[in-house]
Amino acid sequence: MKILLLEDEEYSREFIRQLLEDIPVVGEVMATASAEEAIALAQNKRPDLIFLDIELEGSELNGLQVAQNIYSFNKEAYIVFLTAYSKYAIDSFEVHPYNYILKPIKVTRFREAVEEIAEKIEQKDALDSDILVIKYKNEIHHIRPGGIIFIEIQNNLSFIHTKEGIFESYLSLAELEAMLDRSFLRVHKSFIVNLKQIKQARGIFDRSYEIEFYGYEQKALMSRYKYPEYKRQMGL
Numbered sequence: 001m002k003i004l005l006l007e008d009e010e011y012s013r014e015f016i017r018q019l020l021e022d023i024p025v026v027g028e029v030m031a032t033a034s035a036e037e038a039i040a041l042a043q044n045k046r047p048d049l050i051f052l053d054i055e056l057e058g059s060e061l062n063g064l065q066v067a068q069n070i071y072s073f074n075k076e077a078y079i080v081f082l083t084a085y086s087k088y089a090i091d092s093f094e095v096h097p098y099n100y101i102l103k104p105i106k107v108t109r110f111r112e113a114v115e116e117i118a119e120k121i122e123q124k125d126a127l128d129s130d131i132l133v134i135k136y137k138n139e140i141h142h143i144r145p146g147g148i149i150f151i152e153i154q155n156n157l158s159f160i161h162t163k164e165g166i167f168e169s170y171l172s173l174a175e176l177e178a179m180l181d182r183s184f185l186r187v188h189k190s191f192i193v194n195l196k197q198i199k200q201a202r203g204i205f206d207r208s209y210e211i212e213f214y215g216y217e218q219k220a221l222m223s224r225y226k227y228p229e230y231k232r233q234m235g236l
Helices: 010-021 035-045 063-073 086-095 107-127 173-179 227-233
Strands: 003-006 029-032 049-053 078-083 099-102 132-136 139-143 148-154 157-162 165-169 184-188 191-194 198-203 209-213 216-222
Touching: 003 010, 003 035, 010 029, 010 107, 029 035, 035 049, 035 063, 049 063, 049 107, 063 078, 078 107, 099 107, 132 165, 148 173, 148 209, 148 216, 157 173, 173 184, 173 191, 184 216, 184 227, 191 209, 191 216
Parallel strands: 003 029, 003 049, 049 078, 078 099
Antiparallel strands: 132 139, 148 157, 148 191, 157 165, 184 191, 198 209, 209 216
16 A cells, blocks of 8 residues: 655654554555645555644644545545544544544554555455456457546547557447446546546636546546536535
8 A cells, every 4th residue: 555644743753654664565655744745745646545643733734624635636545534632523524534543543453444444445456456358450458447547439449548558449438338337437429537537627618628637648528518427426
């Protein structure tokens, strides 16, 4: 797992970092004392699990506000709040935290919480691991759905955009849509997008929208008729 830790007190931050690095299921640990840096890391590094201290001294934002900001662009990460005060529990519900750990941290319980989340991520990855088998001319491509950024159709040929390349298929968008899960949305007569890959949607001409993706230059179009469904799927 990639883990982001926001903790303003240096001793606590290093203590928690060491706890995390000693857990076998943990990979990269990104630790910071800055609310703004935490938001930037969450957007650029896409951590699987985020620990947020709620009370941040000398910061304009507290941990709840940081969580609200992160939740606006990443609803997949598991959020766990760290605090010495239980009074914040109700306020934290709006960002759907997975857990709420009170300080001082009990090491055994902390490790159990991390391992529990790692197991859930592993189970989810297993569900996402179904492979699309796409045949085109004399080639057969095995494509992981989670790696698909978007699919477009041109001249009756579908183009499947992934970070590994663009794959062509004779299958229609309707046929491909039936093979994909709810992470994908038909946003235009010519486009299916992976909702988890969207960086932003920007209004352009004729009340249509241009969709940008994380780490990918090419863009997709969304029609104004599909915009309400996009908003509903994204919880807007």
